[in-house]
Amino acid sequence: MTAIKARLQEIGAAGIVVTHELEFFGDLSDGTIDLARHLTRPLPATTTARARERSTQEIIPMVSSLNTQKSPPGRAVPLAVDRLSVRTEGGRALVVDVSFRLGAGSCIGLVGPSGAGKTTVLRALLGQHRDSSGQVLVGECRLPLHYSARTTAEKRLFEYVPQSVRLHLNPALSIGYLIARRLRQADRVDNANEAVKVLDSISLPADYLLKRVSELSGGECQRLGIALAIAARPRILLLDEVTASLDPANSAFVVELLRKLRDERSVSMLFVSHQPDMVARLADDVIEMRSGHVLSSGISVDLGSLPAAMSSRPAALEQAHSVARSYP
Structure with a gap:
């Protein structure tokens, strides 16, 4: 500036x-x-x-207006990542020996400065990096490290929500079409009733099925991205800076929505963020990364103990304290 x-x-x-x-x-x-x-x-x-x-x-x-009917929790499918490493085609290390455990229905916050390797970890879990090594286990199943080698069931274990959902969607398509397509891909019934339930899970009315992506606000697009991910009924959500482009009010709403989905559906989450107040509100544990390495893990999700690297200015962290204290 x-x-x-x-x-x-x-x-x-x-x-x-x-x-x-x-x-x-x-x-x-x-x-x-x-x-x-x-x-x-x-x-x-x-x-x-x-x-x-x-x-x-x-x-x-x-x-509070969201549907409060709880879905029965599925079989526990904890994620175990052991010595995950990723390199570029030229051999440069992007991520080195990252290990952690994610329990069913829990959330880990991945924090650290830009370029620390947080998104690379998410992409590696999705199988998008060919030159990767280590182990990724979901339950007792060891997943192939590349997406093309995974079975359909293994591919459905993860769903990814990007920082800007709008950039990943065709602006001319209707919300109803996108939801129906995702339901079909997940071998679920794709009738209007199911589509309305998907919208209801993110507190959007049924008439949004007729809207196009181009008609949605930034916050509504992010909620749609979460809805499309949840419609596939994954066991693990990979959330990449999903509140970074939102105003504080919409950020708080999205985090509360994710908390509700996690608690009611026992969905496990990896939450990449630079916002300490959002991490403290959603995550059970925090992993701090820098230059592709894990510096610390299991950090208490107390705003005062979150890594200083999450804030480029001391005032920003104090500001996060102030906002967090105002939450119910």
């Missing part, structure tokens, strides 16, 4: 930044406008924290 501001001054231009980081940009900009509040005047930087707190409190109660 410092470089951008210097460039703007150099060429005599003005700049408009669209962001959810109101606290951060409030210190760098000449004024902020919170469109969620329909404001037409600059929002003082000192009020942005309170505005975010209020918007979070407004959306959290929406979770």
